[in-house]
Amino acid sequence: MKALVVYESMFGNTEKLARAIAGGLAETADVTLSEVSAAPSAAGFDLLIVGSPTHAFGLSRPTSREEAARQGATPGRIGLREYLDHSVPLAGLAAAAFCSRMDKAMSGSAARKSDKRLRRLGCRVVSTPAEFRVSGMTGPLLDGEVDRARTWATSLLAVSTHGDRS
Template structure:
């Protein structure tokens, strides 16, 4: 099975989740792990499963302004011109039957805080024609800049292993 994980990360938390997801997917095939800032330069995915995720900013996917705000809070290089929102908005429709999954990171507290990059990503993936392989999943961060809540990387890897197993079985029965 061929998979591609495209992610956006400001403080390294979503990148860590994306890496854990890629590890879980590798149990069943090959995986490309691509930061969204480079994804526009990579050919459209001809993969069995596309997994896309980013951080929750202002109750949804980041925008240029929220990325600029985040960049001011870190010493790390942060791509501010493109995020998951823009990348998916520029994507062409996909043939029927293409599968994808969505994930995101969001602050753990307060737990009632609305909004989810995962949910917004899932909606955009469906809008361009993907069938979701699972419900969008949020992974929790301690505060705005992190770190990830204990156990979230393991949960991300386990989620990806389950996704990969399900998709691998689905592909095996359709061939």
């Protein structure tokens, strides 16, 4: 199994999650981890995992990345939204989405937005969107979230080869 983990991170929290997810997948899969600005092709992979921080209740936009930069973030030149909009055809590819989001009821979910995009692109989504909590806009991740991300990743390996779980 070849897995590609593509992430967008502003303050480093989503990157930590992506690294934990890649680590969990690497137990039994060949894993490539890439920051979204590198715009890696998903061609030749069996599983695509995408992750981003939640911005303005969903995926980042150029304006929300500019605002994050004013607050000390280091956004990439593109976000996950643009990556998915310009990816090679993804129809049939096993996929799943995760995000970091504030630990508040009204913070939205980039993972749910990514999940919808993956489905529209024809991906075979193998998990409900995973949301990992940060204590505030800049973090840090809440205790246990990195371990929970790694565990989530290992669960994806079984379902990605045995059908849709969503």
